[in-house]
Amino acid sequence: MKCYRYIILCILLAIASLQSEVSAQSYKTKQVALPVEIYKGDTIPVVHLREVYIYNRPKFKNRRQERYYWRTVRDVKKTLPIAREVRGIIIETYEYLLTLPDEKAREAHLAAVEKGMMAQYTPQMKKLTFSQGKMLIKLIDRECEQTGYELIQVFMGNFKAGFYQAFAALFGASLKKGYYPDGEDAEIEEIIFWVEQGVL
Numbered sequence: 001m002k003c004y005r006y007i008i009l010c011i012l013l014a015i016a017s018l019q020s021e022v023s024a025q026s027y028k029t030k031q032v033a034l035p036v037e038i039y040k041g042d043t044i045p046v047v048h049l050r051e052v053y054i055y056n057r058p059k060f061k062n063r064r065q066e067r068y069y070w071r072t073v074r075d076v077k078k079t080l081p082i083a084r085e086v087r088g089i090i091i092e093t094y095e096y097l098l099t100l101p102d103e104k105a106r107e108a109h110l111a112a113v114e115k116g117m118m119a120q121y122t123p124q125m126k127k128l129t130f131s132q133g134k135m136l137i138k139l140i141d142r143e144c145e146q147t148g149y150e151l152i153q154v155f156m157g158n159f160k161a162g163f164y165q166a167f168a169a170l171f172g173a174s175l176k177k178g179y180y181p182d183g184e185d186a187e188i189e190e191i192i193f194w195v196e197q198g199v200l
Contacts, residue, residue: 055199069187073200075135076191082124083139089117090144090151110155134173138188141179149175 034045060066093113100106128136141147146154152175153161165175181189194200 053194053197053199055194055197071131072135072188073191073195075129075132076139076188077195077200078128078132079136079139080192080195082121082136083143086140087143089113090155093155114156130171130173133171134177135188137168137173137175137177138179138185141177142181142185142192147176147178 034047036043037046038044058069060069093110097106097109100109125133137148140151144151149161149165152164161175168175179185179188191200
């Protein structure tokens with residue numbers, strides 16, 4: 001039994017010594033070229049580091065304020081990707097509309113886009129809470145630099161814009177709601193910054 005343990009120990013030591021030898025050889029042969037600058041006759045390697053931001057967790061007056069803050073973080077994380085997808089679809093649709101020959105072709109394409117968006121986003125929208133729906137309206141204005149009402153008006157006309165606005169109003173929301181990063185939405189803007197940095 002002791003002989004068996006001794007053999008296993010020898011095998012493990014042999015493997016360990018081989019690995020260290022291989023890693024030592026690969027370390028010797030692997031050379032990484034760094035950009036350098038010459039400063040007063042000395043050659044100094046230059047390494048560019050990413051900016052580091054320090055997140056100071058906000059101080060809350062009470063539990064209610066803290067719950068509101070973390071709910072806002074949750075809502076931003078849920079709706080910001082959707083708002084960015086909407087921006088991409090709008091840019092793509094607008095660019096494609098410019099290539100179409102006449103108004104009839106443009107209307108047909110817009111109808112197809114509307115149908116496709118309804119099919120794709122209706123299940124996703126049903127899962128949003130009321131506060132997330134209101135957040136999405138704000139973030140669409142942030143990402144597209146136009147309110148949801150203005151976007152619908154431009155692409156689908158006054159009638160549909162009025163219809164969707166009336167529908168939103170039934171639930172206490174407004175598609176005309178803008179985004180004010182230096183005013184009432186300053187906290188949301190800060191949260192977006194920290195989300196983008198991967199802190200929140």
